Amino acid sequence: MTERGISRREFAKSAVAIGGTAALAACLDRGSGTIPRGTDDLSSLPDRQHAWDASLATDDAGNHRLSRHHVLLLFDYASDGPPTDADREQVESALRDLERAYEWSNEGLLFTLGYSPAYFDRFEADVAGVDLPEPMALAPFEDPELDTPDALLHLASDDERAVIAAEEALKGNRDTVNDHEMSATFEGVLREAERRTGFVGAGLPAENQDVDGVPDSEPVPEEAPLFMGFKSGFKENQASEDRVTVDSGPFAGGATQHLSKIRLQLQQWYEQDSRDQRVSKMFCPAHAAEDKVEGVGENLGTDNGAGECPEDVVDSGRREGVVGHAQKMSRVREDGTPTLLRRDFSSTDGGEAGLHFLSLQRSIADFVATKQAMNGTDVANDSAVGQRVNNGILQYMTVTRRGNYLLPPRSLRSLPRANPDT
Amino acid sequence: MNRRQFLASAGLAGTTVLAGCGSLSSQSTRAPPLVENRPDATYRPTHAEGMGMAGIAQAGEYMVGLSYSFPHRFWTVTGTTAEKVDIRSEDSVHLMATIWDPETEMVLPVSAGLSITIERDGETVADKSPWPMISQNMGFHYGDNYALGGDGVYQLSVRVNGMGERRLGALEGRFNEAGEATVEFDFAQNTRDQLSFEEFPDSQGERAAVDLMNMDMVPTSQVPEVSALPGTVLGTDKGSDGVYAVTWLQDAAFLADGESYLAVSARTPYNRVPLPMMSLDGTVEADSETLFEDALTAAVHPELGYHYGAIVETAAQAPSVSVDVVAPPQVSRHEGYETAFLTAPSFSFASG
Numbered sequence: 001m002t003e004r005g006i007s008r009r010e011f012a013k014s015a016v017a018i019g020g021t022a023a024l025a026a027c028l029d030r031g032s033g034t035i036p037r038g039t040d041d042l043s044s045l046p047d048r049q050h051a052w053d054a055s056l057a058t059d060d061a062g063n064h065r066l067s068r069h070h071v072l073l074l075f076d077y078a079s080d081g082p083p084t085d086a087d088r089e090q091v092e093s094a095l096r097d098l099e100r101a102y103e104w105s106n107e108g109l110l111f112t113l114g115y116s117p118a119y120f121d122r123f124e125a126d127v128a129g130v131d132l133p134e135p136m137a138l139a140p141f142e143d144p145e146l147d148t149p150d151a152l153l154h155l156a157s158d159d160e161r162a163v164i165a166a167e168e169a170l171k172g173n174r175d176t177v178n179d180h181e182m183s184a185t186f187e188g189v190l191r192e193a194e195r196r197t198g199f200v201g202a203g204l205p206a207e208n209q210d211v212d213g214v215p216d217s218e219p220v221p222e223e224a225p226l227f228m229g230f231k232s233g234f235k236e237n238q239a240s241e242d243r244v245t246v247d248s249g250p251f252a253g254g255a256t257q258h259l260s261k262i263r264l265q266l267q268q269w270y271e272q273d274s275r276d277q278r279v280s281k282m283f284c285p286a287h288a289a290e291d292k293v294e295g296v297g298e299n300l301g302t303d304n305g306a307g308e309c310p311e312d313v314v315d316s317g318r319r320e321g322v323v324g325h326a327q328k329m330s331r332v333r334e335d336g337t338p339t340l341l342r343r344d345f346s347s348t349d350g351g352e353a354g355l356h357f358l359s360l361q362r363s364i365a366d367f368v369a370t371k372q373a374m375n376g377t378d379v380a381n382d383s384a385v386g387q388r389v390n391n392g393i394l395q396y397m398t399v400t401r402r403g404n405y406l407l408p409p410r411s412l413r414s415l416p417r418a419n420p421d422t
Numbered sequence: 423m424n425r426r427q428f429l430a431s432a433g434l435a436g437t438t439v440l441a442g443c444g445s446l447s448s449q450s451t452r453a454p455p456l457v458e459n460r461p462d463a464t465y466r467p468t469h470a471e472g473m474g475m476a477g478i479a480q481a482g483e484y485m486v487g488l489s490y491s492f493p494h495r496f497w498t499v500t501g502t503t504a505e506k507v508d509i510r511s512e513d514s515v516h517l518m519a520t521i522w523d524p525e526t527e528m529v530l531p532v533s534a535g536l537s538i539t540i541e542r543d544g545e546t547v548a549d550k551s552p553w554p555m556i557s558q559n560m561g562f563h564y565g566d567n568y569a570l571g572g573d574g575v576y577q578l579s580v581r582v583n584g585m586g587e588r589r590l591g592a593l594e595g596r597f598n599e600a601g602e603a604t605v606e607f608d609f610a611q612n613t614r615d616q617l618s619f620e621e622f623p624d625s626q627g628e629r630a631a632v633d634l635m636n637m638d639m640v641p642t643s644q645v646p647e648v649s650a651l652p653g654t655v656l657g658t659d660k661g662s663d664g665v666y667a668v669t670w671l672q673d674a675a676f677l678a679d680g681e682s683y684l685a686v687s688a689r690t691p692y693n694r695v696p697l698p699m700m701s702l703d704g705t706v707e708a709d710s711e712t713l714f715e716d717a718l719t720a721a722v723h724p725e726l727g728y729h730y731g732a733i734v735e736t737a738a739q740a741p742s743v744s745v746d747v748v749a750p751p752q753v754s755r756h757e758g759y760e761t762a763f764l765t766a767p768s769f770s771f772a773s774g
Contacts, residue, residue, distance in 0.1 A: 141534055141583040143600070212546055216512075265550045268566070272507045277500045285501060318701035318717065321501040321749040352546075380533060381586045382717055384701040384749040387534035388551060388583075390500055395551055398537065 014208070016069050016160045017197045017348055021173055024164045035159050035178050036103035042096060045104055049112040049407050050255050050360050052156075052343075053241055055105040061301040063235045067106040067156035068201040070345050071163045072259065072356060073170075074149035074403075075190035082122055083189075083415035092414035093184035098166050101180035102157075109166055110156045113413050114257045114405030119150035123418035127406060129249020132256065133364055135402040138371045141387060141394075144260065147403030149193040152259060154343075154358065189415075196261065198347035198356050201225050202296075205346050213263065213353030219270035224296050227264055227346045227353050228393065230282050231296050236303035237326070239341045244360040250420045253409030255360045258367045261347075261401035262355040269396045277322075281393055284309030284316070284324030306330035313376070317391075318383040323376060325392035332370045339366040355397070364404050452492050452619070453509060457627035460761045463663040464691055466630045467758035470559050472618030476517070476578060476609075478639055482601020484582045485524045486536075487640035489560075490515040490609075491617060493567040497760035498553055499752050504760045512569040515614065519552060519564040520640050521582055526592065526724045529643035531562050531698035531753075533720065534583035540568065541577045554699065557756035558632040561643035561695045565754070570609055579604040588721035588731070590676045631692035631758060644694045645687050645727035652725045653685065656743055657771035663762045664751075665691050668743055668771060669726070676723075677733065685731040686718060686745055690759070696728040697763055701748035704730075705770075708738035718745075744770030 015023040039045070046054075056064045077083060095113065102109035117134045120127050135146045153170075155163045162178070169177040172187040199208065205227045209220040214227065221229050246254045269278065279288040286309050287293055293300065306326035310316035313331060317323040332339060340359045347354040361367050376394070380387040388394040408416045454468040476488040493513035497504035519536060522529045531554060540548040552566040570576060585597040622632075634642050648658055653671035660666075671683040684704055688697040698720065706714040718730035734741075747766040755762075 140586075141600070143581075213549065263549070267548075268550055268553075271510070272498060272505075274505050276503075277498070277505060280500055318748050321499070321699075321701070321752045377586065382719070384699045384752045386554065386699055386752060387586055389533070389535060389554060389699075390752050395535075398549075 014348065016071060016163055016199070019071070019164060019167065019195065019197065021168060024161065024168055027161045027164060035162050036105065036108045037178060038098070038100045038102045038104065038108060038180070040100060042099055045099060045410065047253050047409050047411065048241065048245060048255070049410050049413055050244070051241055052110045055110065057106050061298070063233065063302055065106070066200050066233065066343055066345065067110060068158045068199055068204060069156065069160045069163050070198045070200070070356070071155040071167050072196040073153040073155070073167060073192055074147065074194040075151040075153065075186070076193050077119060077150045077415065078189055078191055080122060082417070087189045088415045090184045090189050091186060094170055094182065094186055095414065097169070097180060097182045097184065098177065101178040102162055102166070106156075106158045108157065109162045111166070112154045112257070112407050114152045114407040115416065116147065116150055116152070116403060116405050118148045120418045125417075125419040125422065128251065128419040128421065130246055130251050130254070130256065130406055131363060131365065132404060132406050135404045138368060138402070139375045139399070140377070142399045144399045144402045147259070147401055151190060152257070152403065152405050196347065196349050196356055198345035198349070200345035208346070208348050209353070211348045211351055211353045213265050215267045215271050217271060219266075221296060227266065227355065228269065228282065228396070229278070229296060230293070231298060231300070232304075232344075233342050234300060234302050234304045237306065237329070237338055239338045239361065241341065243337060243339065244341045244362050246362060251406065251408055251412065254412070255362065255407045256364050256367070257405040257407050258359050258361070258364060259403045259405065260357045260399050262357055263398045263400050264353040264355060265396050265398070266353060280322050280324060281390070282325050284327035285320045285322055286310065287324065314379050314382050317376070317379040317385040321384045322390035323379050323385055323392060325374065328373050328376050328379075328392055329370065332373045340370050360407070453495055454621060456757070460627060461629055462761050462764070463629055464631050464762045465758050466622055466625050466628045466632065467558065467756070468626045469619060469621040470632045473518070473560065473635060473637070474613060474617055475639065476607040477605030479580075479603035479605045480524070480601075481580055481582050481603035482599055483523075483597050484530070484601045485522050486580050486582060486603055487520040487522070488578055488580070488605055488607065489518045489520070489637075489640065490614070491518070492516060492614065492619065495757065496553075496555060496565070497755045499750070499754060499764070502750060502764050502766070504755060504764060506760075507567070509567060510569065513567040514570040514611070515568055515609070516565055517552065517568050518560060519580060520643070521564075522641050523593065523596070527641040528722065528724065528727065529562060529641055530585065530597070530722065531643070531696060531728050532582060532585050532587070532597070533699055534586050536564055536580055536582040539579045540570070541579070542571060542574055547571060547576065553754040555754035555756060556690065556695050556697070556759055558693060558758050559635045560756070561634055561693070562698065562753070563643070573610045576607045576609055577604055578607050588719050590721055590723040591674070592724050593722050594676065631690070634693050634695070643696060645689045645696045645729070646725065647694070651687060653683070654740065656740070659769035660691075661747065661767040661769060662765040663691060664697055665689050666745065666769065668745065670741065670743075672737070672739065680735060680737055682734050682736050682738065683731055684714070684718070684734055684743060685726050685729045687726060687729045688751070690762075697751040697753070698728055699752040700730065700750060702730045703746040703748055704732055705744045706734050706736070706741045708736060708741040713738065713741065742770065742772045744768065
């Protein structure tokens with residue numbers, strides 16, 4: 001036990017959620033090997049900030065496996081007017097320090113820095129070549145708060161020390177990261193407005209299930225990568241990085257990013273729904289009837305199989321009385337492939353079971369279309385399926401926040417102008 | 423004290439009391455064994471429980487009545503399967519919400535549903551969306567079992583979503599928006615334990631139903647008697663225990679010239695509780711011509727109540743109608759309804 005009366009194991013599992021120098025000290029103290037160093041040849045790094053896939057590990061089936069620990073930092077730019085060149089250089093120097101300190105990989109550190117409509121409001125010009133709308137409620141049954149900070153930094157690593165130390169270094173709370181000296185920080189330029197954290201990967205949700213929204217019976221399976229107990233992000237159900245990349249204009253090589261914060265209420269899910277009901281609602285009723293999903297769904301390989309669920313979701317809902325989440329999502333494909341690249345993860349922020357649904361897409365309109373399919377309002381209006389009951393997994397979630405961001409290409413990632421060509 | 427400790431100690435205190443008095447609140451008394459060989463139909467349950475009021479409030483255009491009873495078993499429905507939900511040892515009440523229109527006093531089965539957050543001293547005690555469900559004595563409501571942390575004042579915050587069902591007549595244009603309200607619920611286990619608890623050892627399992635409860639402050643969810651339905655009633659059919667009444671409206675105010683309206687009112691036998699959240703197909707024929715063949719839409723109308731209907735472009739006075747139940751009501755069931763309305767019958771009425 002430490003002086004704080006928290007066992008080391010208890011403390012370690014929530015270090016990223018706690019954050020700060022104390023959490024980092026405990027983490028470093030606990031130590032577990034070295035974190036791979038970054039490169040001095042920064043030109044070797046990809047032009048796209050969101051080019052993570054090639055640097056992520058893959059699972060046995062060949063799916064990209066997202067880094068296990070995540071920190072989301074929402075920032076406000078310190079001044080109301082357009083950013084100065086000095087501020088721009090300071091942010092860029094700090095980010096380059098992180099790249100020199102950590103390998104660009106799941107074992108080192110992956111990150112993106114995006115900008116909101118509120119940030120671009122300070123420019124007279126509109127965002128060039130990309131439609132970046134204000135966030136809004138995207139279902140008749142939701143009432144989210146809308147994020148207004150200027151910037152969103154997403155830090156990800158398999159090693160919790162990397163995300164906490166990088167955060168502390170950017171905030172000016174430490175001079176070195178991974179034995180690399182920081183030449184600059186965000187201090188005086190980007191001011192923290194909000195901090196969110198999370199995790200994804202087998203073992204983590206089960207370890208962190210002592211939160212509101214998960215019943216006391218500790219139902220989250222040990223091998224579950226997310227709180228709801230099933231695997232997601234199958235390769236065939238994800239857009240490629242190419243598909244989500246802005247392909248023309250000054251922000252070509254960038255992407256749009258949507259971030260929502262979702263509160264999960266899983267007592268009914270785990271204590272009242274049967275396994276068949278959960279599979280029906282997460283995938284589709286046919287998957288339940290045919291026993292297609294074993295455990296958390298590792299047996300599905302690289303495809304959740306939603307393509308084999310009945311394609312006409314309204315008709316299927318009318319006959320079955322229930323439609324699956326994956327089944328609804330499979331309606332939103334373009335040229336046979338999905339339009340969203342999910343990089344979402346579970347969370348215990350605020351002591352509540354949650355999901356930070358972070359997705360990349362070429363256009364926010366792609367996200368809105370996908371969300372509309374997930375709402376299943378057409379199914380609800382024309383069938384026995386309720387608007388939330390038996391309508392995928394809507395019954396168990398409440399969207400509490402939404403935000404839209406533009407991830408510029410790496411070359412423009414530091415306080416870009418709305419029209420970088422001017 | 424964290425949430426787990428809080429709940430654990432509250433649960434422990436409850437257990438101690440039960441062990442001490444060893445009577446009224448014990449699980450076995452509160453949930454007698456299910457009837458053996460239940461019929462695939464509405465049946466008289468093993469027992470009926472009284473109900474206490476937790477509070478009433480206006481939530482936007484809606485009225486919300488919150489009531490409670492002993493925790494009890496119920497069944498959720500997915501497709502044609504009813505899945506039993508058992509009482510947990512920590513459950514302290516079955517909480518029920520009834521939504522109605524203060525102008526017509528009609529109970530509204532809103533398929534968009536509602537969510538309830540329960541807080542005490544600023545701590546969240548529960549946060550979930552109770553199931554739409556039917557009960558013989560409570561009618562249609564939203565309900566679930568909740569584990570409270572012992573006696574005390576709880577804030578129950580309810581958010582009722584806007585209606586997706588078609589609204590006709592005086593209900594047109596209303597209930598588009600969500601409404602929110604908070605009521606204070608002063609819960610005392612003693613008060614709960616004084617609610618009535620009546621067992622029916624001699625009549626349980628019979629094909630009958632317990633009477634709907636009359637509540638002073640909350641309207642009852644009942645659709646009209648068949649004889650009171652507007653329009654020309656084309657026929658009734660028992661289906662698989664549900665009772666379907668089909669009526670044909672030609673002069674309703676919401677119809678344009680040359681339009682008629684087919685309405686199917688699906689209700690429980692004995693109590694006339696509406697059966698929401700079904701998929702129905704309808705076919706209308708007159709003079710050997712098919713005038714309509716499509717899905718029926720869930721709708722509410724002040725005189726028809728909750729029903730499934732379609733506007734048909736015809737002036738035919740007595741068409742032939744056939745109705746296919748494509749999916750049974752996806753509402754959860756209290757005891758006595760869990761084996762009923764789980765199949766998909768078809769029926770038709772020829773013009774005569």
